[in-house]
Amino acid sequence: MERLIYRYEKKMIEQKLVLPGDPVLAELDTEIVWNRQHPSIPVLEPIFSKLNINSLLFSPPAEPYRSIIDHLAECTSDVITLKDNETRTFLHDIPVIHTFSPGPIINRLKQRKCVVIPGHGIVTCGTVSPEQTYVNFSSVLFSCFVKYFADYLTDAILGNLSREQRDTFDRVNSYLKPFPEVDVHLKKGPFSSEDAVYGAISEAGKPIVNYGFVDSVMGNISYRYQNTLYISQTGSFLDELESCIDPCPIDNSSCTGITASSELPTHLEIVRNSAYSAIVHGHPKFAVIMSMICEKEQNCAFNGMCHVKCPESRYVRNIPIVTGESGTGPRAICNTVPPAVIDHQAAIVYGHGVFTAGEDDFNDPFYRLCSIEKMCREEYFSGISHS
């Protein structure tokens, strides 16, 4: 069996979150096992003796994340505060320290799942599996990317940009890859067997990640076949959905889907009330960024509560932006997303991500998700050049 530390090292490199040779991972049962020899190990090893953890990851992020995170961290002495859904729900905030030594790292990891050390990298830890270190690392990168670009456009609109900010932005920008030419032909539906459904879901997850639209841990996919919704499991990887799909009867006659994605209620509401059977949800970065750009924010009574209370009906071109938090409850997106998706075949959730739907197979929702991200990226840069 492949050790998990190697598995997640490989995954981070494939997804271009880090450069080959950079990530240092360790897991501990009775003895610490490292994925490689590395000069940082003497700094990292003492962390295990002071914290009740079983896994640790340290790595400088790849560009553009590296420049972004160093920039955000240098602007603060203590924590990076963010307002996207990922951070609000899971990370809370991102601690920053300025020396790469065991004491300060331990102090911050006592409180949070990660710590950023500008000029060095990011340390994350887990109590169950190295998978937590990878998921946390990936979340930090996502959240910082979103914050950086959203803040920059906001400052640009307000005319607040300094020379230095512009220089950093140019540098960061130079690392961004052009939007890819997408050429994908997913299996044609409607599907007429359970096996075909499993195959179609697993197939659809891969290009979303491989083209770099959505990070592996940030999304979920479902398909309705007869009276069952087949949906990816909670905490599954979009590009590795084989054996991570739960069948959920539409009438709730079995609870096996208790391990399904936390957005199951939203998916169910859509398929129960429309002819759509294929649904894709992911967190493409520029869609998330654009959902958070609001010129009225500064003077709005709901500033700070935009993600649940925004009273405006907002759009990026013709795609509606809705509010809501993950999962269930009166403030949850299972109330706001379904009507918007049923009317527009897509919706962007404030600070969170995109839902798209299709009738027979995943071609439509996949391309729709790509085009929304492409459009949001265009909107973003036209916003920059107009301000």
Added chain:
Amino acid sequence: MFGWTGKVLRIDLSSRRYYAESPDSEIYQKYIGGKGLAGFYLKDFVAREWDHPEMPLIFFTGPLVATPAPTSGRMTVMSRSPLTGTIGDASVGGRFGSELKKAGWDGIILTGKSDALTGIQITDDRVAFSDAIDLKGYPLSRFNKQLKKKGAFAAVGPAAESRVKFANIMFDGHYAAGRNGLGLVFSAKNLKYITIMGTGTPAIFNRDALKKSREDILRLAAASPVLMGELGITHFGTAAIYDLTGSRRMMPTENFKHTYFEAAKRCNAHAYHLRYHPKKSGCTGCHILCKKIGRNGDVLPEFETMNHFSALLNNDDISTVVEANQICNDMGMDTISAGATLACYAELTGKNLSTKHIVSLLMDMALARGIGKALGQGSFEYATAYGTPEASMTVKKLELPAYDPRGAYGMALGYAVSTRGGCHLRAYPIGNEVLRKPVPTDRFTFSGKARIVKIAEDVNAVVDSLTACKFIFFGATLEEYSKAYAAVTGIESSGQDLLKIGERIYYNERIMNSRNGFTKEDDDLPKRFFDESGSSGNQINIPPIIRKDFLQARENYYTIRGLDQNGAPTPQKTEELGLSWNG
């Protein structure tokens, strides 16, 4: 003092005297409350027999109880277990913990023995004793209403009076301090009930910070499919897990001979929903509300109970499961041990128990009639007397719950090393091995599981000391709860700081068990799991557990926990954790 009341109520039943004790603030900081403080007070007496008059029966709340912190309505009851001889503790829900705190007490320590059957009524700082001789032999339903008028209540039923070794203390009618026979300890003190009512409110250090951490916790709960999801326990109760153990081929069936139950589809949460139309109910201070009560008042069974009165007994009639649950609640006995002991009886006698027989045997157990008297001693004593102890599916004589260890190896290790015997709740590996929280792990390997189990035991020791509900930790973590703890008490603390306290609390339990002669021989699973396969199928293979791998994982666990290779505490670790060997 914030969070805690700073006062513990000492009651001596022999003299019917009581007084308030004020523990040092260091004691609070060292043990938090609930299970931690109860263990601290039990330690000096734990070598006595469970029915010795000096053996304390201890009730403790924690600093979060009766505050706006989510799921904080619980408390711990602790003593020495008559069933296992180990420490015996139970986390219990309902209203009692909240009322105890509001009455101005962090806990109650009961000692002595009354000369006649007695009830205790506590109203704020006043304690009254009354004769309860008229209630002797009463099932709980006959006097619940009467007690309810006096506030929250704890009581025992006929099972405790019949000396059933897994008799429960029942709280507020249907919340059990179960598993270890704490009801028998209660009854041995000649006590029938305690009622409690309080009018105070605990002082909170920083209400705004508490509000913030409450929001963080509720947000995580809302995003947790297991908790608040469409199929989660808020809608279906713990019964929601039943379909999952079935589909994962780890559903204990016919006394753990099989791990798949053909009729499970007809006995799942949905089937109960259709027949009983339940509404939500739950503990004070909880928004999950996992308790399900049918339209006509039937309390629906928890997941473990569902399994042990259906699959484990090869019974597909859910109305019998509901009736069996009702009998156990009314007579005051543990459903897991009762069901598992019947399953052991069925295997040894070669009978498939009819629905009628299940019901009549339960009544015989509760009233110590005929074969019921032997069954009431638990499956280990029964099977041993029968000459076949290996038919008892127990660890340290405590009957195993409804996750077959061949289907989850962390659970297998967790059962074996648990300080109260065959219990799933100490390490609760079901989170990562089955429910994918916080992340999934491979359920068919011992690799890495020793440390996972150790850390999880420490986490849950903290949860049971704060006191909060383990379920919410399918969503939240100690990271968020440490903020709530700091907001309530004013003591700055991180999740990792609390974990260190959890380690101390758990190690203290190992010391107590060691003092009573428990060694690695007791940290073991029934032979069946190493010799026989489970029910493979649906592309899932359930082979027997490889003994060598299990023993290696157990050895790793001892190393990580700081025990010697016999499973005994060491002087170095004892000192490092600020504990002592003798008190």
